[in-house]
Amino acid sequence: MLAKRIIPCLDVRNGMTVKGVNFVNIQEVGDAVELGAEYARQGADELVFLDITASHEGRKTFVELVKRIARNLNIPFTVGGGISELKDIEALLSAGADKVSINSAAIKKPDLIDQIAKNFGSQFVVVAIDAKEENNKWTAYINGGRIPTDKELFSWAKEAEQRGAGEILFTSMNHDGTKNGFACEALARMSESLSIPVIASGGAGTMEHFAEVFSKGKADAGLAASIFHYKEISVPQLKEYLRNKGVSVRI
Amino acid sequence: MKVVIIKYNAGNIMSVDYALQRLGIEAEVTGEKEKIRSADKVIFPGVGEASTTMHYLKKEGLDKLIVSLKQPVLGICLGMQLMCKHSEEGNTACLGIFDENVKLFVPRRGEENITKVPHMGWNSLHSYKSKLFDDLNDGDYVYFVHSFYAAAGIDTIAVSDYILPFSAALNKNNFYATQFHPEKSGPVGAQILKNFIEKC
Numbered sequence: 539m540l541a542k543r544i545i546p547c548l549d550v551r552n553g554m555t556v557k558g559v560n561f562v563n564i565q566e567v568g569d570a571v572e573l574g575a576e577y578a579r580q581g582a583d584e585l586v587f588l589d590i591t592a593s594h595e596g597r598k599t600f601v602e603l604v605k606r607i608a609r610n611l612n613i614p615f616t617v618g619g620g621i622s623e624l625k626d627i628e629a630l631l632s633a634g635a636d637k638v639s640i641n642s643a644a645i646k647k648p649d650l651i652d653q654i655a656k657n658f659g660s661q662f663v664v665v666a667i668d669a670k671e672e673n674n675k676w677t678a679y680i681n682g683g684r685i686p687t688d689k690e691l692f693s694w695a696k697e698a699e700q701r702g703a704g705e706i707l708f709t710s711m712n713h714d715g716t717k718n719g720f721a722c723e724a725l726a727r728m729s730e731s732l733s734i735p736v737i738a739s740g741g742a743g744t745m746e747h748f749a750e751v752f753s754k755g756k757a758d759a760g761l762a763a764s765i766f767h768y769k770e771i772s773v774p775q776l777k778e779y780l781r782n783k784g785v786s787v788r789i
Numbered sequence: 790m791k792v793v794i795i796k797y798n799a800g801n802i803m804s805v806d807y808a809l810q811r812l813g814i815e816a817e818v819t820g821e822k823e824k825i826r827s828a829d830k831v832i833f834p835g836v837g838e839a840s841t842t843m844h845y846l847k848k849e850g851l852d853k854l855i856v857s858l859k860q861p862v863l864g865i866c867l868g869m870q871l872m873c874k875h876s877e878e879g880n881t882a883c884l885g886i887f888d889e890n891v892k893l894f895v896p897r898r899g900e901e902n903i904t905k906v907p908h909m910g911w912n913s914l915h916s917y918k919s920k921l922f923d924d925l926n927d928g929d930y931v932y933f934v935h936s937f938y939a940a941a942g943i944d945t946i947a948v949s950d951y952i953l954p955f956s957a958a959l960n961k962n963n964f965y966a967t968q969f970h971p972e973k974s975g976p977v978g979a980q981i982l983k984n985f986i987e988k989c
């Protein structure tokens with residue numbers, strides 16, 4: 539049986555892992571490669587590395603980092619953050635990334651999804667959507683959650699699927715950093731309307747939140763950062779808990 | 790021992806090399822026909838789209854080379870699908886080493902569960918029929934990412950279940966292939982690669 543995936547997310551700046559709270563207040567927590575390998579040993583199913591370095595120089599550093607990650611990691615990993623050109627994507631793929639996640643670029647240039655899918659296969663494209671619910675309407679944001687767009691969350695997710703996205707990584711900005719649980723209602727709605735896997739992100743605070751996101755939220759994978767980085771919950775402990783709750787996990 | 794990873798226009802090639810390096814195995818990543826022909830073990834990896842990749846293989850003459858190989862060959866993911874007869878992906882005539890046809894998974898919606906396509910993530914293996922799986926336990930998990938599958942058939946040497954039982958691995962004569970990615974499947978995957986190098 540296909541297992542529900544637990545995905546620690548590592549925001550990377552200059553090779554170090556950082557995690558922002560509600561997209562601000564960045565703190566460094568450790569070396570990205572070491573942290574990644576440690577998560578793999580603990581039983582993480584996959585990792586996401588998001589490059590939050592904005593500069594061109596930083597981007598080259600990131601490709602080098604991706605090579606180091608690929609050498610050391612024996613589980614799949616996705617890289618993302620500021621990716622907008624097919625040639626950047628090709629560089630990351632040849633560096634050893636298993637998937638790329640695109641966010642703002644996909645909204646600005648939706649055709650990029652089609653291009654990646656055509657050139658490398660759908661399984662290589664994760665479309666990440668940061669969205670916020672205001673007045674009962676979910677709106678997609680770009681530029682790290684700073685700029686609202688005219689895209690409505692659910693229709694945008696559907697469009698991304700139709701263009702060839704292999705997965706949707708949905709971060710609820712209302713929940714991110716709060717540790718009060720995932721956006722289960724919106725996640726379930728999204729998961730039911732799509733045929734591709736949905737990765738839930740934003741709001742993980744307890745093990746129960748993960749059990750909820752897989753049952754109520756119908757998510758295929760749960761992603762979190764700070765609770766893992768600050769060792770509030772360990773991956774083995776979480777998986778044991780989920781297994782006891784009847785969730786199919788890889789142990 | 791000389792291990793060669795066939796280099797072509799597909800992704801995931803370095804990942805296989807890195808996985809072998811972690812096992813202390815030196816491999817050469819090359820598209821040179823003579824080197825591929827004279828290797829002791831050949832790995833045919835791949836992430837990509839079937840028709841584009843077949844087109845490239847034909848253009849480079851790698852299609853004829855691969856089917857003519859006599860040493861143990863391990864196809865991975867798209868590599869495995871291309872070793873089958875035909876793929877629905879881009880309606881592509883493939884290498885025809887295995888008799889299976891590659892089909893698209895049809896998503897299923899039940900009351901409780903929605904079955905997504907691609908089949909992506911860790912799934913368990915069973916019904917082992919090859920030394921490729923020596924020292925593995927029934928139910929061990931490996932990592933899959935694919936939307937197309939080969940049904941379980943005469944060449945199937947391991948099965949996984951998703952929507953239906955399908956070929957997680959195939960073997961015919963010197964040709965081995967896995968639908969999953971051993972190079973990304975943690976210690977279980979490392980054991981499979983080790984078995985291919987040491988026992989096949």
